[in-house]
Amino acid sequence: MKNRLKLLRAERDWSQGELATRLGISRQSVNAIETGKYDPSLPLAFRIADLFALQIEDIFLRDEEGAGE
Amino acid sequence: MKNRLKLLRAERDWSQGELATRLGISRQSVNAIETGKYDPSLPLAFRIADLFALQIEDIFLRDEEGAGE
DNA sequence: ACATAATGTCAAGTTTCATTGACATAGACG
């Protein structure tokens, strides 16, 4: 399960700590999700999608998805 | 976090056990998710969405979503 | 060189998700 978190965060010029605050989670959790240590829970995925005003499917990608282009 | 799992399952005339098999999880997990005991993980939510050929947002709803109509 | 901010990572702990196995209930069918 890949994700575009780091990219979306960079577009807004937010640090991991800033994003963590906006999501109500720890900086380490943001880092762990960005670096692929684990996937967020579904409720957190919704909060992330809401924050960026995107669909969950536009942020989190099934493995292999987007690799074949 | 509400969901339309029970409805989607009924449309296809599947038992909880049948759905569990198709998702590769236990019958109790399907029941727990349907009855709101907990939310699925993000990867499982993707498998569910794939199975029904829907978006995650079309199956799982933020609390209060769809309540005000 | 020094200080600061940002990131990556580790350990140890709690909470949430998911498992198996078991048992109770309700409905349909002989």
Next chain:
DNA sequence: CGTCTATGTCAATGAAACTTGACATTATGT
């Protein structure tokens, strides 16, 4: 009635997500 299927629920366990606290690394700026 007995039996089979589906569902709901409990306990106990394990795995995954998330926490705080700490420390190392990298980059930026003075």
